[in-house]
Amino acid sequence: MRRLVIGATNEDHSFSLNAPLRMADSNPVQDTITLGGVGYNIAHHLLALDKDTQFITAFNRPLDDARITTIKTNQAPSYYAVMESDMVVAFAAMDVLETLTAAPFLPALKDLKKGDVCVSDLNFPEPMLLELFQATKASLWVDATSAHKVTKLHALSPYLSGVKLNQLEASIYTGEQDLDRILLALEKSPIPDIILTLGENGMIHIKDEVIHYQDAGPFEARHLSGVGDAFMAGVILAKEEAHFETAFALAAFTAKQPSATPPSDTYPLLNQERKNRDVRIQKRSLRRTQ
Numbered sequence: 001m002r003r004l005v006i007g008a009t010n011e012d013h014s015f016s017l018n019a020p021l022r023m024a025d026s027n028p029v030q031d032t033i034t035l036g037g038v039g040y041n042i043a044h045h046l047l048a049l050d051k052d053t054q055f056i057t058a059f060n061r062p063l064d065d066a067r068i069t070t071i072k073t074n075q076a077p078s079y080y081a082v083m084e085s086d087m088v089v090a091f092a093a094m095d096v097l098e099t100l101t102a103a104p105f106l107p108a109l110k111d112l113k114k115g116d117v118c119v120s121d122l123n124f125p126e127p128m129l130l131e132l133f134q135a136t137k138a139s140l141w142v143d144a145t146s147a148h149k150v151t152k153l154h155a156l157s158p159y160l161s162g163v164k165l166n167q168l169e170a171s172i173y174t175g176e177q178d179l180d181r182i183l184l185a186l187e188k189s190p191i192p193d194i195i196l197t198l199g200e201n202g203m204i205h206i207k208d209e210v211i212h213y214q215d216a217g218p219f220e221a222r223h224l225s226g227v228g229d230a231f232m233a234g235v236i237l238a239k240e241e242a243h244f245e246t247a248f249a250l251a252a253f254t255a256k257q258p259s260a261t262p263p264s265d266t267y268p269l270l271n272q273e274r275k276n277r278d279v280r281i282q283k284r285s286l287r288r289t290q
Contacts, residue, residue, distance in 0.1 A: 003236060004108060006132070007039015007121035007143075008097060009059040010079040012260075013083075017084055029082070034065075034259050036079060038121035038137050041229035042236070043068070044261040045250060049237055054061050056108050058100055058124075071104045073097070077123075086224045092146070096137040098124055101207065102131040112138035119236050122149040126156070133159040141234045144169040148207075153191075162193035164232045168198055183210065184201060186247065187288045195230055202282065203244065210285050215248040216278040225261020227251045 002267055015029035043055035047067060056069040060076045073096045081090040109132050112118060116138040120129065122145040133140055133156060144150040144165040150173045153163065171177055174185035186194050192208040202214035221227075234247030253273040254262060 002054070002112065002116045003046055003050060003051065004112060004116070004118045004138070005039055005043040005046060005055045005120070006105060006108075007042065008037040008077055008094065008123070008241060009035060009040040009057045009063065010037040010092075011076045013078065013080045014259075015080065015082045017082065017088075018219035021082070021084070027082075032259070034261065036226065036260055037077070037123065038143050038232075040124065041260050042119060042121070042143065042233045043225045044051065045230055045254075046237060047213065047247070048262075048264050049128055049233075049265050056105055056253030058097060062167050069108065071100065073099075076095035077187050081225065083225065084225065092148075094123060100124060100128055102128045102135075105132055106135055109133075109136040109138070112136050114138070117141065117239065118193050118264065119143065119232065119238060120160060121145045122152045123136050126152045127158060130159075141232075142235060143229065144173070147172045157189065157191050162195070162235075164195040164197065164235065166197050166199075166228060166229070197231060203231075203247075205244070206287060208287055212282040212284070213244055213248075214280050214282045215252075216249070216280055217252070217276045221255040222258065223260075224255060227255050227259055229260065230254035245274055245277050246280050248277050248279055252276070 012034050018028040018030065021027055039057060046053040047055060047065060054067050058073050060073050062070050071287045075096050077094040077096055079092050082088040114137045118138045119141040121143050139161040140159055141162045142160055144163060147168050150169040152198045153173055158281060170182050170186060174182050176182045177183050187210060198205040202212060207213045231247045231251040234250035238246035249270060253270050254260060
């Protein structure tokens with residue numbers, strides 16, 4: 001099985017506050033600049049853990065890996081996040097991606113076979129994603145990416161095998177606020193396989209059944225940036241795994257690292273993180289489709 005990731009690569013600016021945030025004022029920060037983006041973060045993990053993964057992205061310069069194909073843009077998409085222990089607010093300057101077309105991406109999608117997996121973020125234009133998704137026989141997974149971009153799912157859902165959303169994204173997608181009503185709406189979605197992440201409250205997997213998983217293992221976080229992207233990578237890496245240990249382990253492993261994209265020589269530590277996981281079923285029921 002081959003895995004292909006398509007999605008954005010950004011210049012990520014992470015502003016760590018040096019003092020409590022004061023609105024309508026200048027705030028002292030430490031600015032850390034790295035490469036990031038939902039697609040890039042997912043690909044980073046999969047490229048480190050799976051030799052058959054390929055990544056096709058759009059950026060203003062080539063990326064240093066033979067398995068990455070870069071479609072050149074005039075400028076780098078950028079992302080700016082203000083961080084305390086978690087993100088306070090973020091800004092995505094990605095207008096350059098709206099100029100992209102499907103043409104340079106299509107050969108990679110058409111080359112995939114039934115049984116292969118393609119995972120995408122939602123940073124690219126909706127018409128482009130529609131054209132790409134219609135052109136492949138692979139199993140298609142999407143990360144909902146953000147509350148502003150999750151609405152693209154309405155057009156894309158007929159082509160999807162699965163999606164991962166957090167609760168805010170799911171609320172925007174379904175138009176519901178209460179978790180029980182969000183779940184009912186998701187159960188009726190045409191997307192057959194849905195993962196709803198709930199932060200410290202675990203995740204809910206909606207397929208033939210609705211199963212709430214909770215990881216009771218230790219979780220020590222230096223930051224929470226990119227932890228959801230790591231969870232998505234873990235899902236794709238071990239898609240048939242019954243209890244999502246790999247996804248929980250990769251998320252916990254990433255939270256301990258200096259950034260959302262851990263150095264390649266740290267991945268052997270993931271095996272120990274797997275041993276620390278204690279994933280339990282909290283609740284399960286049949287999926288209500290009507």
